Amino acid sequence: MTHRGGSWFVVCVTVIVSLGLLPALPSPASAQQQRDTVVIGMAQEPDCLISSFCSMAAGSAVLNSMFASMVEYNDQWKLVPRRVEKIPTVKDGDWQLLPNKRMKLTYKIRPGFTWHDGKPVTAIDTSWTYLMLRNPRSPTISRFILRKIDNMLVPDPNNPYTLVVQWNELYPFANTGHTTLPKHVMEQAYQQDPSKLKTHKQNTAPVGNGPYKIIEWVPGSHITLEAYDKFPGGAAKIKRQVWRFILDSTVLQANQIAGQVDATEINNFSIDQMVEIEKRNPQIAAHYTPSLTWEHIDLNLDNEWLKDKRVRQALVYAINRDEMAAKLFLGKQPVAHTWLPTLHEGHNAKVKKYAYDPARAKALLAEAGFKPGTDGILRDAAGKRVELTIMTTAGNAQREQVEVIMKEQLKDVGIDLKIDNRPASVFFGQITNRRQFPHLAMYAWVMSPISSGLLWHSGQIPTPANNFEGQNIPGWRNAENDKLIDEALTELDAAKRIQLLQREQEIWVDELPSIPLFFRLSLTTAKKALKGVKPAGLSGTYITWNSEEWFWSQQQ
Amino acid sequence: MAQQATPREFAADLARRRREASGAAAGLTYWQIARRRFFKHKLALIGAIVAIGLSLMAIFASVIAPFSFERISLDTRWVPPSFPHAFGTDELGRDVLTRIMYAGRISLTVGYVTAVSIAVVGSLVGAVAGFYGRFIDSVLMRTVDMLHAIPTLPLYLILAALIPGGGVTRIVLIFTVFGWTTVARLVRGQILTLRTQDFVEAARAMGASETRIILRHLVPNALAPVIVAATLTVGGAILAESGLSYLGLGIQPPTPSWGNMLQRAQEYLWNASWLAVFPGLFIFITVLSFNFLGDGLRDALDPRLKL
Amino acid sequence: MQRFLFRRAVQTVIILAGLSVLMFTLLVVTPGDPVELLAASDPNIQPEDIKGLREYYGLDDPLYLRYKKWLTATVFHGDLGYSRTYGQPVRKLIGDRLKNTVTLLTAAFGIALVLGVIVGIYSALHQYSLSDYTITIFSFAGLAMPVFWQAIVFILLFAVWAPWAQIPALAWLKFPAGGMMTPGVAGGAATIFDRLHHLILPTLVLGTHGMASWARYTRSSMLEVVRQDYVRTARAKGNPERVVVNKHAMRNALIPLITLVALSIPGILNGAVLTETVFSWPGMGLLLFQAVLGHDHAVAMAALLFFALLTISFNILADIAYAIVDPRIRYD
Secondary structure, eight states: OHHHHHHHHHHHHHHHHHHHHOTTSOOTTHHHHSTTEEEEEESSOOSOSOGGGOOOHHHHHHHHHHOOOSEEEOTTSOEEESSBSSOOOTTTTSEEEETTTEEEEEEEBOTTOBOTTSOBOOHHHHHHHHHHHHSTTSOOSOOTTGGGEEEEEOOOTTOTTEEEEEESSOOTTTTSOOOOOOHHHHHHHHHHOGGGGGGSGGGTSOOOOSSEEEEEEETTTEEEEEEOTTOTTOOOSSSEEEEEEOOOHHHHHHHHHTTSSSEESSOOOOHHHHHHHHHHOTTEEEEEEEEEEEEEEEEOTTSTTTTSHHHHHHHHHHSOHHHIIIIISTTOSOBOSSSSOTTSTTOOTTSOOOOOOHHHHHHHHHHTTOEEOTTSOEEOTTOOBOEEEEEOBTTOHHHHHHHHHHHHHHHHTTOEEEEOOBOHHHIIIIIITTTOOSSEEEEEEEOOTTOOGGGGOGGGOOOTTTTTOOOOTTOOOOHHHHHHHHHHHTOOOHHHHHHHHHHHHHHHHHHOSEEEEEEEEEEEEEETTEEOOOOOOBTTBOGGGGGGGOEEOSOO | OOOOOOHHHHHHHHHHHHHHHTTOOTTOOHHHHHHHHHHHOHHHHHHHHHHHHHHHHHHTHHHHOSSOTTOOOGGGTTOOSOSSOTTOBOTTSOBHHHHHHHHHHHHHHHHHHHHHHHHHHHHHHHHHHHHHOHHHHHHHHHHHHHHHTSOHHHHHHHHHHHSOOOSHHHHHHHHHHHHHHHHHHHHHHHHHHHHTOHHHHHHHHHTOOHHHIIIIIIHHHHHHHHHHHHHHHHHHHHHHHHHHHHTTOSSOTTSOOHHHHHHHHGGGTTTOTHHHHHHHHHHHHHHHHHHHHHHHHHHHHOTTOOO | OHHHHHHHHHHHHHHHHHHHHHHHHHHHHSSOOHHHHHHHHOTTOOHHHHHHHHHHHTTTSOHHHHHHHHHIIIIIHOOOOBOTTTOSBHHHHHHHHHHHHHHHHHHHHHHHHHHHHHHHHHHHHTTTSHHHHHHHHHHHHHHHSOHHHHHHHHIIIIIIIOGGGGSGGGGGGSOOSSOSOOTTOOSTHHHHHHHHHHHHHHHHHHHHHHHHHHHHHHHHHHHHHHTSHHHHHHHHTTOOHHHIIIIIIIHHHHHHHHHHHHHHHHHHHHHHHHHHHHHTOOSHHHHHHHHHHTTOHHHHHHHHHHHHHHHHHHHHHHHHHHHHHOTTOOOO
16 A cells, blocks of 8 residues: 555656646746736726716726726816816806806817727717716616706707706806716617616726727626727827736735735725735835725714713713724824815814813713713613614724724723624615614715715705605704805805805814714725826725826836 | 244343344443443544533633733734733734633534524424324425525525624524524434334334333434534534624624634734634634534444434 | 426426525515615715616515516516626626536536545545544544635635745646636637636635545445445455455445435535635626625526526436436335
């Protein structure tokens, strides 16, 4: 037996070594080494590639490379023209204010942009897209902005590059451009049956007008894009862009460290994982970009204890958010004191700030009528034990860590915090939407440069009577705030609008319908040798917003 | 030709010949024989000792744990195994050894309770199917086939999303709803076989009552596969819980279980690998011990069992 | 035999029908649906939009109506519907993924079976030796580790660290960390090698789990057979050991394995779900998992019923094979 065993062993070793020596076998990694390809890893796979019909961020990231929008935000959060000659402004006259709260904007589309099949991109495409999306039978997800528009026209049949948009509302952000899809590709299917548009080929192999066109989408594996040679300003410098879907973030992290992907976007990394990537592979740069995702805890203002402003303020004093930011998030994720991010035009930096002050918290709670019981936990005036429940999405490590830390810190001021997490679909489907959380609910809103305070209007409280429509989840009612919101929604003068927003925030910070936690970071990585990467941190503007400018430097 | 033996004599003679055939000394019962065979199986013995040890550790966790279970210390995150943290600390500065002990409570509870409830439910269903036969048997067995036809993980997913909460009860419920089928099949098979055996006839002929037949003859023989299956289920449930935790649907933090500690530790594989080593090690040792134990029990109780 | 097959076919239909009702109900009753998830993340979505979306997807119809719609479409028109998440026809979606899963499962199954049987026989023939104990412990070890855990460790070990890959001759022993193929590899031999290269790690992970149970069962089956009288007779007749083992013992020992094959299909599918998730292997397991969590009912129903059909068919096949192999068994 041992003889036979020994000879088997020798055979195996020989086979293994000789396989490695075969010259014909290319090393799979060599494909990446070629400088005409960039591989981007994502922990999500797009569900579809027509942005108005789908919801997942992964789709938008890929679309960033395939479509050039009319107007876009750059990494300084400034609005810049891309496919139009200039951005319409009131001063220049191409943004006209008409009586009866109407407006008229005129865009001059730059000629020279073509669809990936060669046909020119004109204003006709944009106005057709508007009609198509507006049709109630189309599977459009959100018609919020579309309803503010009466009509989109191309007034001059000889000049298909001028677009006129007629608004029926004084919308302050009307100059941010519009979705443009290829009419000649989609029209026939649209005429036949708009409700079937989601299954149109444009969804899986879209004809775009951006610097990259699609070559293939292998579901579950990857999407390959190739530089479009007729892109104005020259084809992209890196010929191929490959998006790989690696759903497990630890495996994605391993891939980035091993260099098997060149960059990552929508990666579900934690800050710790990012730090680790940089440590393990100094050739990778980790980007910590402040973003607009506002992490907060909504308080149920219908609850007998949380009705009292002092209790809410006590909660904020009792948690040490600065320590969490410094130790848990390694100082990279700033504490939020209000609900607007720092780069937002209306951000109020001068609001009252709640520093960690457990003594103050205890004093406020005592003032509100709570007395400590024998086990150290407070009792209210009726003798009931003060137990609060916090809910959030299950499976989110950072949120759970925050919950656990809060539990400790709240115990110190006499509040027993119970943790009850649910899967995301349940949490958002019922718990928040129907206000079914007893006390605290932690989650995030994605703000945008055009966010308003509508969120906090008392008319936006979801109730059974209005079929749970609205997003004022805490259930906050404040007359002065409502008035300010109504004014700001139609205020076109930026300075005045900012003033209104700032006053809204002052009230908000005093009343505290939610506990502001942090502005989450947008975490992306890229090899240092990949030049031109400028992460923006804006939802909708992914790392690939300027991917046609990327190029590989000579060093490894 | 010899005189016709009376039923009583016939039964006694049969019993004596059986005993001799199994090589036992006079007077040993089935259980005593089984015990002797079990002790010969060394791996099973080790498994039993380890299983008992872990269970004791879990029961007395609050007494023997070196640190407070919930104490957080953001200044001592990720301390590698050293004094005084024998297993190091985790991402919130909590002592890992303490958490392993408390997590052991949860994981082992999941294991034991699942095993018991599957055994009880499965035995009941299987016994009913075996006794009454015919239509009831048919219906029950088709249900078993139906439930067996789908991989359990998607079912767990659906149930996990359906049932709120994050504690032990929910997990045990999910496992039991689909897990009783194997035991039911086993028990049914045993009962069907045993019903027609000679010794049942003999006992009946001797005048034993139905209850006596069931209790003294059928049950011990039907129990054997259930015991083995239950033992193996303990390990299986712990593994399944860790799988569900990986997908985010198992025991919810902050309640620690070995499964969700393992899942959490994935993020820190690079900088704090001990966080993954220890829960994984404990799951491994526990499941291994129960598997050896189950193997030994099977050899002892009935080596011909094809489980 | 025909009556037997007919009866089983009828039973299969009943089982599938019952399953479809059960699954559909569970899926629909599960709280949380994608439209609300959508609404929660975007503060700008208006109630009219939500209402429109719900109508579009038929989310507000009563349960029996939705089931009826699905049933008529599937059974009478062969139309499996469209995936709500991907907007692609379900049939196409499943078709693509199915190939991948079948590849992975066949490879893993093959390795598990072959290695398991060999190891089991060897172990049985050398009972209580050191190698038997070692093999026993390894077999059990394979069964005692969580699948996803093993997958991640393998990735770290063989795809990221792999210090032996520094030696040029062994460079190919550093495997890709997940995925099924490298985009952009030129066709022909290079593609085949690339696919195989990606296949190895997931196969090893899935395979080692299966191998352990096969080894155990083969061992105990072999042990029982070897003690039988007819084996002793064969030996007494003077046959060389090799003939005794191969011709007499092994065949009888392997018969019970056939039933085991059928019964372990669901288990392998389970393991496949976790393995595919970790390795991002675009297969059915991953699709099913995502469909269930994402409330993509059309895909989930199709995938679940497909798995059920697969399992039931294998059961029937196993019973038939059993009858063919063992002349003592006859169905009617």
